[in-house]
Amino acid sequence: MVLSKRFAREIPLYIMLAPAVVLVLIYSYAPMVGIVMAFQRVLPGKGIFGSPWVGIENFIFVAKMPTILQVVWNTIRIAGLKAIFGVVVPVSVALMLNNVTSHLFKRTVQTIIYLPHFLSWIIMAGILVDILSPSEGIVNQMLGAVGIQPIFFLGDDKIFPWTMVFTDVWKSFGFGTIIYLAALTDIDPTLYEAAVVDGATRWQQTLHITLPGISGTIIMLSTLSLGNILNAGFDQIFNLYSPLVYSTGDIIDTLVFRTGIINNQYGIATAVGLLKSVVSLLLIGTAYKLAAMWADYRLF
Amino acid sequence: MRTRISGTKRLSTLTALFLISILILTSCSSPTPTAPPPAAGQAEHSTDIYEGLNLVVPNRYDPPIEMSSVTSVDATVKFLEGDDIHNNIWTRTYASLLGINLRYDWVVDASMYDQKLGLSVNSGDIPDMFVVDSAQFLTYYEAGLLADLTDAYEAEASDATRDILSQDPIAMKVATIDGKLLGIPLTDASVTSASVLWIRQDWLDRLGIPAPTSMADVLEISRRFTEEDPDGDGVDDTIGLAVTKDLFGAIASLQGFFNGYHAYPGIWFERDGSIVYGSVQPEMRDALLALQKMYADGQIDREFGVKDINQVTETISQGECGMEFGVWWNPYHPLNLSQANDPDAYWQAYAIPSIDETPAKSQYTSAIASFLVVREGYEHPEALIRMVNFWTDNIVRSQDDNVRNLFLGNLDNPDVVLYKYTPVVLWEPTAGIKTGRQLREALAKRDPTGLNREALWRYRIMQAYFEQGTKEAWVEVATNGPNGSVVILEDVLGDRGLMNRFYGMPTPAMAEKMPTLSTMESEMITKIIMGEPIDQFDRFVETWHQMGGAEITEEVNQWAASNP
Amino acid sequence: MNPKIYKLPFFENLLNLTVLALLALLCLFPILHILALSFSSATAASSGKVAILPVEFTAQSYQFVLENVAFAKSFLISLQRVLVGVPVNMLLTILVAYPLSRSQAEFRARGFFAWFFVITILFSGGLIPWYMVIRQTGLIDKFWALILPGALPVFNVILLANSFRTIPKELEEAAAMDGAGHWTILFRILLPMSLPVLATLTLFVAVSHWNQWFDGLILMNSPDKYPLQSYLQTVVVNPDPRMLTERDLGLLKVISNRTTRAAQIFIAMIPILLIYPFLQRYFTTGIKLGSVKG
Secondary structure (H helix, E strand, O other), X not given: OHHHHHHHHHHHHHHHHHHHHHHHHHHHHHHHHHHXXXXXXXXOOOHHHHOOEOOOXXXXXXXXXXXXXXXXXXXXXXXXXXXXXXXXXXXHHHHHHHOOOOHHHHHHHHHHHHHHHHOOHHHXXXXXXXXXXXXXXXXXXXXXXXXXXXXXXXXXOOOHHHHHHHHHHHHHHHHHHHHHHHHHHOOOHHHHHXXXXXXXXXHHHHHHHHHHHHHHHHHHHHHHXXXXXXXXXXXXXXXXXXXXXXXXXXXXXXXXXXXXXXXXXXXHHHHHHHHHHHHHHHHHHHHHHHHHHHOOOOOO | OHHHHHHHHHHHHHHHHHHHHHHHHHHHOOOOOOOOOOHHHOOOOOHHHHOOOOOOOOOOOOOOEEEEEEEEEOOOOOOOOOOEOOEOHHHHHHHHHHOEEEEEEEEEEHHHHHHHHHHHHHOOOOOOEEEEEHHHHHHXXXXXOEOOOHHHHHHHOOHHHHHHHXXXXXXXXXXXXXXXXXXXXXXXXXXXXXXXEEEEHHHHHHHOOOOOOEHHHXXXXXXXXXXXXXXXXXXXXXXXXXXXXXXXXXXXXXXXXXXXXXXXXXXXXXEOOEEEEHHHOOHHHHHHHHHHHHHXXXXXXXXXXXXOHHHHHHHHHOOOEEEEEEOOOHHHOOHHHHHHHOOXXXXXXXXXXXXXXXXXXXXXXXXXXXXXXXXXXXXXXXXXXXXHHHHHHHHHOOXXXXXXXXXXXXXXXXXXXXXXXXXXXXXXXXXXHHHHHHHHHHHHHOOOOOOOHHHHHHHHHHHHHHHHOOHHHHHHHHHHOOOXXXXXXXXXXXXXXXXXXXXXXXXHHHHHHXXXXXXXXXXXXXXXXOOOOOHXXXXXXXXXXXXXXXXXXXHHHHHHHOOO | OOHHHHOOOHHHHHHHHHHHHHHHHHHHHHHHHHHHHXXXXXXXXXXXXXXXXXXXXXXXXXXXXXXXXXXXXXXHHHHHHHHHHHHHHHHXXXXXXXXXXXXXXXXXXXXXXXXXXXXXXXXXXXHHHHHHHHHHOOOOOOHHHHOOOOOOOHHHHHHHHHHHHOOOHHHHXXXXXXXXXXXXXXXXXXXXXXXXXXXXXXXXXXXXXXXXXXXXXHHOOOHHHOOHHHHHHHOOXXXXXXXXXXXXXXXXXXXXXXXXXXXXXXXXXXXHHHHHHHHHHHHHOOOOOXXXXX
């Protein structure tokens, strides 16, 4: 009796889920069958069921690619830094915007910082090479005005990864800021009122109310970006890198692209994709467990 | 409480609005047919338009046959009134004169063609006739998807077709695998990839420098362009040589520079009885040292290592550099942009000079990049041969303007480029050179009779330059004029050129290891130019051999033994 | 948010505003540059003369892009896509976020479904199987191919589910005691209180549908079915000089890939610039009423 009553309560939930589940099964899970191609030597026209099985040969090929270790490290480093700054910057900006009283100012700034999101890297590349130029670029000119030597942002392999991180953050922080601002409105105003009554300073309010209030959003967004860790940004790097910075700037996707794997060796391309997915899964799974254990926070 | 209700109300109103608009829109959207209208069902096509054109028509299929294909278009493709890609002069001609009902399964933007074709083929939707690039050509053959055209070609190819396909000596060889002709190579002139040295002639004149006859002269010119303010603006803003971060390509490439030192990076050639790879030969050393010195002296852009073609184009148009090693058509783009800043800008083509007494050879590679193929299992492979014949017999060989108006492009309607409607388009490899020769003769005689329509157009432009002083016309003169780049190409085809000895599909080791080796090569060249010690080159050569280069060389030599 | 609490002392306020203003300028500069590029001539653009004002003003890049009949067609298709896609996505997102936001006790299969959806953003079979499935379901070359395959944005679902969970449980419990079922709780309590997040997600979905270009190019069999951004991807003139017509050459003098791309970006931004201020309202109003007893 108890069981069926519980189940009856759950039925509406299943109904709600039904359409989405069907769509996802068809358009996300069915194609996943294609993952088996990672274990095949894919012949055109023969498809998944006609191509010969080669076991882990594709994976061995990937492991034996000469610069693969360096490239994987580059990918992790760049993506990791992007993940960190991709949280720190939008959160800070959201906090700053939150303190602004003028609606007009707030709206204007919000709109403007979202705009770089629309620019493609092809066109950004042109702009960046100009402004970051060590001889004539405006950035170095400004640095020079305060006595700093010109920095070859795009050509120095020690600096290049940082350039990638900051230009990417610049392009996408508007997006994160919007989300955090929305999350900020979820915080119960009475908490602040009580804190003010208790004599808390603004700093204390930020530390003890605001940040914890959006901590859920922060953890969630960071975890989701972990799922992206091995996608360090093909479009950006492809348009901005050069032989000068291959040692620190070459990432998995640009290496795969340059070696023509994408177009002609579909099995190997799928193998790389599978590897990336497994790593992402492990990372997200770990983050999920950690969040549940330490912050008692169910990510999803 | 009130806010909550009005919030919900707002939501429901919005939802209702959305639902209503969906209904309106989806019911309003006109159902577009999913299958293209069959060509056979078109209105009766009058054959009057062919009257008097003396067309050479291959045997007609009666009853007509069906042929499916796929094609790409780009934004510049325009149609005449009432036409579209499925219904135009070419589809109608194929149907009425050849008896072939050509139907396109899909039409995509040119940038997506390779991917769409790959997806289609992998999903099992293989068209009867289509175009593939070299990589797909090999893979599809290995998968058994391509029909053997040997017999059909032997039986039906016209003389014009055979002639055009043999002008490039390796065209047919590349299209033949295991003794079987598997596709019709879409020919083009390989020699067009040969490097030509372009120099700002107006700067040479202003500084009183004579034309260069050796690489030493070139180095000197580079120095003087950098140091002696050739643009006369009093500002130290000029450099000698333009280079892009990709090092090689159609613009601002280093290929020609290396050729001047008898080094041939990136290609295979014969030396002492065997085939070797150019980038690891000793001649590279001196060239690299010269470039290194030029960079150190500020004659090459300090930031060339991060500048791609677009950025280098900027420096060219801003009048900041005086020389570039490029290809014959550079004046059309980007050299023409120099005039924006300086109306007197004029670039002159020079053959690659040499570092010593031996004349330099300009390297070039086979330009066969795509093939027309037929699906294995299609009942009429010879239909393709007939379509090719129609093109070569009538369009390429004909000087009749009426024919060209009907099929290539009408002068009255310059937007409409008719040959873009069909994938069966072969250009005569030597056409550019022939036209160049015709034009030079006509200019010398001051008599344009006998020139076909496009040649006439070019003639008039050059005429304007010589007789009216139209400065912009320099572009045409610099290419097709009496001292233009096309003349240089003729010599390259003769004994001043070196063609890549290897023109086959990548060998196994090559496919696997070459990309990495090429990356190493680019890194090495860039770093040495920017100042790293020259022994990096020696180390590169060693590593190159160890990491697969030796193996690849083996394979190339084996291949060469059976591919003379 | 109570302005009284947030008002900063003068100096800090000034600092705050200055930093934000600088950030905004940093973001604005490239936009102005691109706007200027789109209105400049090709030679000026290629010479690097353009900073934030147009040089050799010309509207020809826009003309080139807009005068094509294909532009109007693709614009309508994109409009349709947004008007259909946004409600479909939002509806599905809401319907999935609600069950996922229930507690483990209320919905025992919650964990299973959560992973069910998250796995789909991690694993993929690649382009070929995706294309094949779309083909098998008969959507190639159809409008709905632009809507159905991506109809459930899992990222948005997670955002919304988390947002639902921050709403005080007491409200739901009170409603449940009054006899409200899941549907009522969802539509009458949770949604009205989630307007900021919903507005945010609506914006994201609209932007995403408006800007998508790859699926249009690859799934349609003819260019007249292309949505706007797909069409815009195709309007670049490729200077292969051997095949250039007179018109092409003349055109190339005035427009170039750079200027047409710049015009493309602008056209893409316009609708968003129009919608965004409208939705902004929802970002700033917190519709939390405080306690249940009120």
